[in-house]
Each structure stands twice: as structure tokens, then as C-alpha cells.
Amino acid sequence: xxxxxxxxxxxxxxxxxxxxxxxxxxxxxxxxxxxxxxxxxxxxxxxxxxxxxxxxxxxxxxxxxxxxxxxxxxxxxxxxxxxxxxxxxxxxxxxxxxxxxxxxxxxxxxxxxxxxxxxxxxxxxxxxxxxxxxxxxxxxxxxxxxxxxxxxxxxxxxxxxxxxxxxxxxxxxxxxxxxxxxxxxxxxxxxxxxxxxxxxxxxxxxxxxxxxxxxxxxxxxxxxxxxxxxxxxxxxxxxxxxxxxxxxxxxxxxxxxxxxxxxxxxxxxxxxxxxxxxxxxxxxxxxxxxxxxxxxxxxxxxxxxxxxxxxxxxxxxxxxxxxxxxxxxxxxxxxxxxxxxxxxxxxxxxxxxxxxxxxxxxxxxxxxxxxxxxxxxxxxxxxxxxxxxxxxxxxxxxxxxxxxxxxx
Numbered sequence: 001x002x003x004x005x006x007x008x009x010x011x012x013x014x015x016x017x018x019x020x021x022x023x024x025x026x027x028x029x030x031x032x033x034x035x036x037x038x039x040x041x042x043x044x045x046x047x048x049x050x051x052x053x054x055x056x057x058x059x060x061x062x063x064x065x066x067x068x069x070x071x072x073x074x075x076x077x078x079x080x081x082x083x084x085x086x087x088x089x090x091x092x093x094x095x096x097x098x099x100x101x102x103x104x105x106x107x108x109x110x111x112x113x114x115x116x117x118x119x120x121x122x123x124x125x126x127x128x129x130x131x132x133x134x135x136x137x138x139x140x141x142x143x144x145x146x147x148x149x150x151x152x153x154x155x156x157x158x159x160x161x162x163x164x165x166x167x168x169x170x171x172x173x174x175x176x177x178x179x180x181x182x183x184x185x186x187x188x189x190x191x192x193x194x195x196x197x198x199x200x201x202x203x204x205x206x207x208x209x210x211x212x213x214x215x216x217x218x219x220x221x222x223x224x225x226x227x228x229x230x231x232x233x234x235x236x237x238x239x240x241x242x243x244x245x246x247x248x249x250x251x252x253x254x255x256x257x258x259x260x261x262x263x264x265x266x267x268x269x270x271x272x273x274x275x276x277x278x279x280x281x282x283x284x285x286x287x288x289x290x291x292x293x294x295x296x297x298x299x300x301x302x303x304x305x306x307x308x309x310x311x312x313x314x315x316x317x318x319x320x321x322x323x324x325x326x327x328x329x330x331x332x333x334x335x336x337x338x339x340x341x342x343x344x345x346x347x348x349x350x351x352x353x354x355x356x357x358x359x360x361x362x363x364x365x366x367x368x369x370x371x372x373x374x375x376x377x378x379x380x381x382x383x384x385x386x387x388x389x390x391x392x393x394x395x396x397x398x399x400x401x402x403x404x405x406x407x408x
Contacts, residue, residue: 003309007316014289018321021285025325025382026332028278032271032378033333039267040374041344041367043260047249049189052127055252056095056219057228060085060235063245065216071100071171074214075244085220088234090227095122095219098205102168102176104198106156113152115166115198117205117215126221129186129199136160136184142203145183151195153185160184166198170209178208220246275385283389286318290393298402311394318390319383326379334375340368 011018051057064073075081077096085091098117103110120138123129130138139145146164148156158164162182170176180200188194206212222231228248235246250257300310345366 003313003316004320006313007320010289010313010317011321017285017288021282021321022325022328024278024281025322026329028274029326029329029378029382030333030336032274033329033337033374035267035270036374036377037337037341037368037370038366039263040369040371041341043263044369045365045367046256047253047260050253050256051249053129053188053190054193055249056126056217057222057225057249058220058232058235059247059252060218060220060239061216061245061247063242066245066247069099069216071169071209071211071214071216074098074171074211074216075218076213077215077218078213081218084238085218085235088231088238090222090224090231090234092221092223093122093125095119095126095221096202096215097217097219098202098209098211098214099216100168100209102166102198104152104156105165105167106158106162109156111152111155112196113166113198114193114196115168115200115205115208117200117202117209119202126219132186132188133184134187136182139183139199139201139204141201143183143201144180144204145201146180146204147184147186147199148182149188149194149197149199150185151188151191152197153182155195158182164198166208171211171214174210176209178204180204275381278382279385279389282318282322282386283392285321286389286393289317290314290396294396294400297397297400298404301397301400302402307398307400311397314393314397315387315390318386318393322382322386326382330375330379334370337368337370337374340366341370344368 060075062073062075064070082094085094096119100115102113102115104113104115105111120130120141133147134150136147138147146166148158148164153159156164160182164180164182166176166178166180168176186199188197200208202215206214220231220235222228232246232248239246297310301307347364347366
């Protein structure tokens with residue numbers, strides 16, 4: 001307690017300099033939290049959108065499907081498989097999909113389309129698809145109706161109540177042709193998919209493609225996204241690798257993972273520059289405090305104070321200064337991030353168009369993450385930085401020549 005008291009009193013011997021240093025550290029913490037939170041929030045939103053509306057967080061496939069996505073490589077979706085998968089308590093629910101490409105036509109236009117047979121209830125649980133309806137309603141299982149994405153409906157010049165023709169190839173090279181009423185139109189958040197998706201109920205898609213009880217992929221959603229890797233490892237051990245392949249989103253979207261890693265490298269460069277500036281500012285403060293007190297150090301050592309005890313006081317001064325700065329930055333930083341976490345910044349005009357054109361699951365908003373490790377990381381980085389900086393006064397005290405100190 002004596003050393004803490006001495007360090008605290010020494011800090012406020014020059015209150016103005018201490019307050020300026022605290023303000024600079026607090027500003028650095030707030031800025032670092034802002035950048036890290038915005039980046040992580042954008043990454044989480046992008047991965048979440050792409051996973052929920054496209055690949056899923058984990059896919060169960062027939063081993064040859066990823067390299068050759070053909071209806072000849074489908075899974076048998078039966079109660080035995082469901083029971084085996086749901087036995088893992090980390091798994092929340094399953095989302096079956098039957099996917100293929102076909103020609104889709106209206107009265108005047110024909111386009112290539114991705115036909116997706118889905119379980120409407122499971123799909124709604126995964127991504128709230130039915131809440132994105134802009135016209136009509138969603139189909140019921142086996143009612144012979146289809147839902148189009150807005151972009152495809154515009155290209156085919158179809159609306160609710162019109163007839164949609166699907167023509168293509170079913171399982172094992174069988175012909176597949178069907179006539180479906182358009183039940184509704186949805187606005188898909190992924191622009192590429194919005195221009196080409198046709199949703200059918202899973203029974204209708206299986207009948208159309210001669211693929212009864214078959215699914216192309218089975219999407220697995222964990223209770224907590226942090227459990228994804230553990231769930232993948234567990235399923236790979238419990239399932240027969242000759243019949244089933246478990247693929248996490250990182251392998252399904254390598255280009256997205258690469259974009260995130262590149263963005264993180266840019267973020268780390270910016271934060272590294274920021275920490276360097278703050279480090280020099282903190283070092284300047286410590287340097288001035290050390291040079292001004294050289295004679296004082298010499299007197300204390302001459303009176304019998306051991307050098308390591310004096311070094312400990314200087315170390316505590318630096319760490320206390322950093323701690324106060326981090327706390328002074330974390331509180332307003334938390335309040336700021338909490339506000340924008342619940343009220344993300346909405347972009348409009350040309351900036352919104354830029355986000356939509358980029359695709360990759362980006363929406364015209366700037367979301368902010370509020371994870372605890374963001375704050376812990378900033379504190380640890382600054383504490384390591386301050387510990388390295390305080391080596392200067394410690395080494396100076398340990399090597400101090402008393403005669404030189406007396407003349408300073």
C-alpha cells in the first residue's frame with residue numbers, strides 16, 4: 001500500500017501533464033474500440049446473412065456434392081439421420097434443402113434460375129424469409145405453388161397469381177418439367193441470389209426432380225455460433241465419412257473468409273499506427289517525469305532507498321496512469337458502442353447503392369459489435385505497451401550514477 005500511495009502522489013505532482021496523458025490514452029481507447037467494433041459488426045452481419053440465406057453455418061452433404069453439385073449426389077433425409085444428428089445437444093435445428101438449376105419461364109420471358117426446395121417452417125426459423133415477402137404469401141407444403149425473388153420476378157415479368165414454368169433435368173438424368181402458380185415474391189438480401197431464386201416446398205421439389213426423400217444439403221444450426229467448430233469436429237467423428245461430409249461455413253465461403261482476413265489486416269495496421277502514436281506520447285510523459293526527477297532519485301538512493309523499490313514505484317506510476325486512461329476510455333466507449341449496437345447507422349443514397357453493388361451479404365448499415373473481448377484486448381495491448389515503456393525509467397534508476405544525479 002505504501003508503494004501505491006507514493007506512486008499515486010507522484011502522478012499528481014504535475015496534474016496538467018497527467019490529465020493530458022490520460023486524455024490521450026482515453027481517446028485512443030475510444031477510437032480503437034470504435035474501429036474494432038464497427039469492423040467486427042460488419043463481418044458478423046456479412047457472415048450471418050450469407051450463412052442464413054445461402055450456405056448455412058454448417059452443411060451436411062454427400063461427399064461428392066461440393067466438387068460436383070449434381071442431383072446424382074444427394075442425401076437420404078430420413079428420421080434415422082435426423083435422430084442421429086439431433087443427439088448432439090450443441091445442434092439446435094436442421095434445415096433441409098434440395099437445390100438445382102433449371103429454366104424458368106413466364107408468358108414472354110425465360111431465364112436460368114436456381115430452384116430451391118425448402119421446408120418453409122425451418123427456413124423461417126433460420127432466416128425469417130417469410131418476413132421479406134413484398135407481395136402475396138408463402139406456399140404450404142405440397143400445394144403446387146412457388147415463391148420468386150424480386151429480381152427474378154421482374155426479369156420474367158411475373159407477379160402473384162401468374163403461372164411459372166420450370167424445365168430441366170431431374171435425378172439420374174430424368175426429365176423434369178412443372179407448372180406452378182406464383183404464390184408470392186420476396187426481396188432477398190443477397191443481390192446475386194435475388195436475381196435467380198425460385199422457392200418450392202420440399203415435397204414439390206422432390207416430386208419435380210424425381211428425388212423422393214432426397215436433399216442436396218442439410219443445414220445444421222448450432223445453439224451458439226461459438227460452438228460451430230466444436231460441433232463440426234464432433235459430427236465428423238460420429239458420422240460415416242464415406243456417406244456424409246460435414247463442411248463449416250469457412251470452407252463453403254473461402255472468398256468471404258479471405259476478404260475478412262484482409263480487412264482485419266488493414267484494421268490491425270490502423271490500430272498499430274494509433275498505438276504507436278499513443279506509445280510515443282506516453283513515453284514522452286514518462287521521459288519528462290524521469291529526467292525531472294533524476295536528482296530526486298539520487299537523493300533517495302543516497303539516503304538508503306533500495307533501487308529495486310524505487311523501480312517498483314516507477315513501474316506502478318506507469319501502470320496506474322495507463323489503467324486510469326483505459327478506464328476513462330472504456331466507459332464512454334461502452335456507452336457509445338452500446339448506443340450504435342442497438343441503433344446501427346443507416347446508410348442512404350449513393351453509399352447504400354455501393355453496399356448493395358458489392359454484394360457478399362452487405363446491407364447498407366454500419367452495425368457495431370459489443371463483445372467483451374474488444375474491451376479486454378484494448379486494455380491488454382495498452383498495458384503491454386506501458387510495461388515496455390516503463391523499462392526506460394527502471395533501467396535508468398538501476399544504472400544511475402549518484403555523482404551525476406547530484407549535479408543534475
